[in-house]
Amino acid sequence: MxxxxxxxxxxxxxxxxxxxxxxxxxxxxxxxxxxxxxxxxxxxxxxxxxxxxxxxxxxxxxxxxxxxxxxxxxxxxxxxxxxxxxxxxxxxxxxxxxxxxxxxxxxxxxxxxxxxxxxxxxxxxxxxxxxxxxxxxxxxxxxxxxxxxxxxxxxxxxxxxxxxxxxxxxxxxxxxxxxNVEVGAVAGEVDLGVYSCNTTGNAVYVFSGHDATLADINTSLTTGPVTTADVKAHEDGSYHYRAAFLAPGAYTVALTCDVESDTAEDTESLSFAKSYNVTVTADEVTSQSFTSL
CATH class of the missing domain: 2.60.60 (Lipoxygenase-1)
Structure with a gap:
């Protein structure tokens, strides 16, 4: 073995x-x-x-x-x-x-x-x-x-x-x-029609700090997201994301409709439809939806 x-x-x-x-x-x-x-x-x-x-x-x-x-x-x-x-x-x-x-x-x-x-x-x-x-x-x-x-x-x-x-x-x-005593989460609804997204290939990237530079995943560089969360369909037909186990602090959340083009070791020109500044608090879920341009 x-x-x-x-x-x-x-x-x-x-x-x-x-x-x-x-x-x-x-x-x-x-x-x-x-x-x-x-x-x-x-x-x-x-x-x-x-x-x-x-x-x-x-x-x-x-x-x-x-x-x-x-x-x-x-x-x-x-x-x-x-x-x-x-x-x-x-x-x-x-x-x-x-x-x-x-x-x-x-x-x-x-x-x-x-x-x-x-x-x-x-x-x-x-x-x-x-x-x-x-x-x-x-x-x-x-x-x-x-x-x-x-x-x-x-x-x-x-x-x-x-x-x-x-x-x-x-x-x-x-x-x-x-x-686990200190972590929080960010979650919200995503209106795919507003951003002309398909029903698959969508994700929210979570970056450290407010007004962060948005970038794709490239493990050879220091830039890139802390974590990512898929946009998933609910039974009622709406779409939602949830990024969890985040340390308290300031973050930028950004929606991409083309996550399937992002690979771990290469640099891609990943486009983001919208981004927001959020603040994560311990033991709480910060709400941030993507429903407007």
Whole structure:
């Protein structure tokens, strides 16, 4: 069995904060819960990723937590604010943790694979680049409080992560982690007729800051959205989007009617029909619809 390690590394700033005192009482413990969510991707019906274990580096050095049975998760079922638990109430030594590493099975026997959104539902095994371990960085570490609990969600952003090449499909994970106590969301209705959009191929891109520069996804550049959200039809015939697990702060949300032309590693001239400035507040859903020019 081949196991690929996906590292979530904290920044030097987080490490510096951890070194300034405030450590947990010796021997104290807390609990950690981790969920998995995903931003959507085009051209796939299912994207299964099988997790065998995870590693954390903190007060006691590196600790490995092996799951009783591998956890295979269909990431495409988790967009729009949905999530599934990867770790629930795991007791850990309290204190600061610098990184998390997710161990993923990729032995080519329907453990980590993609089902294409075509008439044959073609199956493609997913591989992960050998250098992925050093390429996945977060902007901060996290703390497990003494006698308390920490609850985070990891966004496994497939629109940025899934790369098609002549050799097949590669999973080049672009992950972000958010504290569930602090996150909010942005959601609203989209009137496709106002912007002359088709009923498919529409998405809302979420950029950091007000009046942000709008750009396509290109993982080799520092520009681009924090996350994206598909525009989906409701039973009443209306169309809506929801971008979740966002840290509090200022954002720009922008609607594109041509998301299918955007790829993870190339620069495209992606057009945006409309954009708005929004502010996300913890534990609240900010409403912003796209219904006028």
């Amino acid at each position: 081949s196991v690929v390690r996906l590292s979530l590394l904290s920044s030097a700033v987080a490490l510096a904060v951890a070194g300034c005192g405030g450590g947990a009482e010796f021997g104290a413990t807390g609990t950690l819960s981790l969920g998995i969510t995903d931003a959507p991707v085009d051209g796939a019906k299912h994207v299964y990723v099988q997790f065998s274990s995870l590693e954390l580096h903190g007060p006691d050095g590196t600790r490995t937590i092996t799951f009783g049975a591998p956890k295979q998760i269909d990431l495409l079922a988790l967009s729009g604010g949905l999530s599934l638990p990867l770790l629930e109430g795991q007791t850990l030594t309290a204190g600061h943790y610098q990184w998390i590493r997710l161990n993923v099975d990729t032995d080519g026997t329907l453990d980590t694979y993609l089902v294409a959104d075509d008439i044959d539902e073609t199956v493609h095994e997913l591989t992960i680049p050998s250098n992925a371990e050093t390429g996945l960085k977060l902007v901060r570490g996290f703390d497990v409080p003494a006698g308390g609990s920490a609850d985070f969600t990891i966004d496994f952003d497939l629109r940025k992560s899934l790369v098609e090449s002549s050799g097949g499909y590669h999973l080049k994970p672009v992950l972000r982690i958010e504290d």
